Amino acid sequence: MLPYGRQTIEDDDIAAVAQALKADFLTTGPTVDAFERAFAETVGARHAVACANGTAALHLAMLALAVKPGEVVIAPSITFLATANCARYVGADVVFADVDPDTGLMTPDTLAEALGRVGGRKLRAVLPVHLRGDACDLPGLEALAREAGAVLVEDAPHAVGTTMKFGNTTEIVGDVRHSAMATFSFHPVKTIATGEGGMVTTNDAALAQRLRVLRSHGMVRPEGCEPWWYEMPEPGFNYRLPDILCALGLSQLAKLPRFAARRRALAAAYRDALTPLAPVVRIATQPAWSDPVLHLLVALIDFEAAGRTRREVVDALKARGVGTQVHYIPVHRQPYYRNLYGELDLPGAEAWYARCLSLPLYPGMADDDVAKVAAALKDVLGL
Incomplete structure (x- = not known):
């Protein structure tokens, strides 16, 4: 996994x-x-x-x-x-x-x-x-x-x-x-x-x-x-x-330069591997001023266009050995804050949450792991 x-x-x-x-x-x-x-x-x-x-x-x-x-x-x-x-x-x-x-x-x-x-x-x-x-x-x-x-x-x-x-x-x-x-x-x-x-x-x-x-x-x-x-x-x-x-x-x-280089290399490999899955799948946009060492590789997925719910995609990827996570549920939706401040209309946060899915990203990944994740995602989404 x-x-x-x-x-x-x-x-x-x-x-x-x-x-x-x-x-x-x-x-x-x-x-x-x-x-x-x-x-x-x-x-x-x-x-x-x-x-x-x-x-x-x-x-x-x-x-x-x-x-x-x-x-x-x-x-x-x-x-x-x-x-x-x-x-x-x-x-x-x-x-x-x-x-x-x-x-x-x-x-x-x-x-x-x-x-x-x-x-x-x-x-x-x-x-x-x-x-x-x-x-x-x-x-x-x-x-x-x-x-x-x-x-x-x-x-x-x-x-x-x-x-x-x-x-x-x-x-x-x-x-x-x-x-x-x-x-x-x-x-x-x-x-x-x-x-x-x-x-x-x-x-x-x-x-x-x-x-x-x-x-x-x-x-x-x-x-x-x-x-x-x-x-x-x-x-x-x-x-x-x-x-x-x-x-x-x-x-x-002391390992930060190596970890950073590896994360950047994996992120670049993801960009290449996921490009054929557009427009249903694309990586979160990188601002022009930012050269990130990504902690999270977030794919934005049009689940409706793919005809699959996020839960179906998460479960199907897990069955193929690919773990995922969601970052994040909008905090203003949490019961504590809803009780405190009432309902809020934050359309950008809702649009982000509706599409986000974090894919595997860590320095210990093998070179071909990105291709495996992309192939699994393509298969699960029927693209």
Whole structure:
């Protein structure tokens, strides 16, 4: 069975974890600092703060900005639950932005429409999601957010290694040139894996220090106090990432160029293999400015034209050894948010959801696996 995603763990990764297990610190030790420094250097940010997972990264970002109950955070409806939930964790309201139906991304136009639904409430943050690994139009979104008195926080768990070119300037997701912070996840199906794990990057030293305090119960150790003394000016959380997992992260980060090249090669092979299945099947559109390291290979399928339901296609592909997934059910459809905010009309999100199906994509795939997936899809759809 080809799963839609899978970690790539090799002997040197196992050796790195074994070495960490034999070290003096299993957590809150020097390997955490080393992983943070290496990640910051990789993405071109001044600071990187490791934490327990990608959801914790988003929550910490909201806490670091001191987002308050009754304030507003804008998030796209096509994303994982955590993007919206992080605002609710701090009592803020979520205004859901629509997305481009062919990229799944928040755009300046969909953000502008969402801004019109904020009303008289205070807008604190806009959370664009680099869905699949493709980058959003950060300069366009930043300009609108700034005009509205808010900052961007990039939700970037899909986009480790993705580069962008705006004008003549090449940038990398995580360098936070247009945002206050960017958040990442190292879940096993992501581009690099620590099992569970997350990171927040920022160029603001004060934000970085606040993130570090909040990830460890809110404790601070004032200068000049007894060595055992600590104080808690405000409560934080136990969102630390252990040295054991940071050792795996360091080992995986060293492989990022290879992983990125392999994912890009597989994505190019998919483009060639799926072209004959158009117009019923096509790959999600890549924005002109984005050079992604795709976490997800999303096919947009006209199930009605094929005369098959998505469930029929998913089951038939599974029977042929091809695993798939759906990314994502629009978050505004979830019972919690429907009960909270009522029904919303977001046609781009609905159009995306109606057609999306994630196909297998991970570095360990063999060269001929893409052709196998394309042939299975052609057979199942009767094309």
